[in-house]
Amino acid sequence: MTTPYEPDLPRTMKVRQKALRTGWTTGSCASAAAKAAAEALVSRAVQEVVEVALPSGRRVTFAVHSCLIRADRAEAVVIKDAGDDPDVTHGAHLTATVSWREEPGIELDGGVGVGIVTRPGLGLELGGPAINPVPRRMIEQAVGESVDLKARGVRVVISVPDGEKMARKTTNKRLGILGGISILGTTGIVRPFSTASWRASVEQAVAVMAAQGEKTLVLCTGGRTEKGAMRLLPQLPSVCFVEVGDFTGAALRRAVEHGITQVVFVGMAGKLTKLASGVLMTHYTRSQVDTELLAEITGAVGGSEDLARQVAEANTARHAYELWESEGLLGRAGRELCRRVAGVLERFAADEGPEPGPDAGARGPAAQVVLVDFTGQRMIAMYGRLAR
Numbered sequence: 001m002t003t004p005y006e007p008d009l010p011r012t013m014k015v016r017q018k019a020l021r022t023g024w025t026t027g028s029c030a031s032a033a034a035k036a037a038a039e040a041l042v043s044r045a046v047q048e049v050v051e052v053a054l055p056s057g058r059r060v061t062f063a064v065h066s067c068l069i070r071a072d073r074a075e076a077v078v079i080k081d082a083g084d085d086p087d088v089t090h091g092a093h094l095t096a097t098v099s100w101r102e103e104p105g106i107e108l109d110g111g112v113g114v115g116i117v118t119r120p121g122l123g124l125e126l127g128g129p130a131i132n133p134v135p136r137r138m139i140e141q142a143v144g145e146s147v148d149l150k151a152r153g154v155r156v157v158i159s160v161p162d163g164e165k166m167a168r169k170t171t172n173k174r175l176g177i178l179g180g181i182s183i184l185g186t187t188g189i190v191r192p193f194s195t196a197s198w199r200a201s202v203e204q205a206v207a208v209m210a211a212q213g214e215k216t217l218v219l220c221t222g223g224r225t226e227k228g229a230m231r232l233l234p235q236l237p238s239v240c241f242v243e244v245g246d247f248t249g250a251a252l253r254r255a256v257e258h259g260i261t262q263v264v265f266v267g268m269a270g271k272l273t274k275l276a277s278g279v280l281m282t283h284y285t286r287s288q289v290d291t292e293l294l295a296e297i298t299g300a301v302g303g304s305e306d307l308a309r310q311v312a313e314a315n316t317a318r319h320a321y322e323l324w325e326s327e328g329l330l331g332r333a334g335r336e337l338c339r340r341v342a343g344v345l346e347r348f349a350a351d352e353g354p355e356p357g358p359d360a361g362a363r364g365p366a367a368q369v370v371l372v373d374f375t376g377q378r379m380i381a382m383y384g385r386l387a388r
Contacts, residue, residue, distance in 0.1 A: 023083025025185025027135025030158045032062035033096035035142035036076035040069050041098050042146055052142045054188035073099035088169040092160050101153040106140050108156050113163020119176025121211025130182040174238050175208045203254045205242045210258035217260045219244040221267040224376025229266040249280035256352045256364050266370045270317040276340040294320040301332040334381025338369035342383050
């Protein structure tokens with residue numbers, strides 16, 4: 001005999017998932033390593049743990065993986081823990097070498113494995129290390145807790161063994177960051193599967209492209225569509241291509257801010273259907289494909305009522321795509337889908353732009369849209385004139 005308290009009764013009971021673990025940015029880890037090295041240089045004692053402040057003011061403690069003291073310098077290593085975020089720098093050895101210098105204040109530089117900035121648009125000095133402004137401030141604050149920087153001067157070099165290898169899995173090269181990773185972070189904390197970090201990288205990529213003087217932005221939904229877009233538009237430099245993911249709206253806002261005149265969107269049927277419906281945050285958990293819209297398109301391009309009904313009842317956009325293809329309507333229906341997406345993108349950009357002035361096109365970029373097949377490599381339909 002069982003009782004209501006025995007756990008085998010509610011067989012369909014949902015099990016609460018374990019919360020994903022947060023982690024630390026490269027900037028936080030670099031600041032911790034820098035403080036440990038600075039403290040070791042001052043005290044001549046090996047450091048095992050160190051406490052630093054995050055931008056929010058919260059103070060956190062890091063374990064120091066290793067600490068070496070020499071006559072003229074000290075070196076400390078903090079290993080990055082990215083939590084449950086799939087971060088290519090998880091496990092990286094953030095290394096700080098601190099030495100004295102004659103002038104008061106801090107001199108910050110990048111060593112092995114930290115990228116060098118070679119293109120404008122990142123808000124960093126050309127030829128300097130790819131250490132972003134917030135991590136710079138964190139490092140200076142952390143070191144300043146061990147050294148009176150008004151009275152004494154130190155040189156801090158941040159390095160990341162294997163950083164150059166890690167950078168191959170990032171977009172750094174396209175952004176003009178060569179030779180290693182970037183020292184990043186605005187909060188000091190890595191949120192698991194962070195959409196904020198992807199959005200920031202999209203916005204940064206648009207800014208870098210604009211700083212090169214380029215006026216055509218190519219937005220691709222993923223890696224496959226990006227490869228296809230590059231083959232379609234070989235005359236454009238790689239900096240023009242941005243893997244936008246679900247952040248089309250954020251990319252368009254930045255395009256308007258930077259005076260981009262032309263946006264090309266390359267995607268598969270599912271993403272284009274969501275955009276045609278006016279949904280610019282297209283993550284699958286936040287929006288669904290509107291098959292009624294696809295049914296409407298079917299009728300608009302001459303499809304039969306029976307085909308429109310089948311499309312309305314389709315399981316996915318891919319299913320609708322296959323129905324169009326089977327009836328010889330894929331080209332026409334695909335072009336109409338692209339036309340509607342272009343209208344949505346242009347209206348959104350116009351709403352984000354300044355009030356209209358004497359110039360007819362002053363309120364935002366023109367949009368061209370390309371539908372590709374499900375390999376991402378073959379163009380199925382297009383609306384608008386592609387940049388040449």
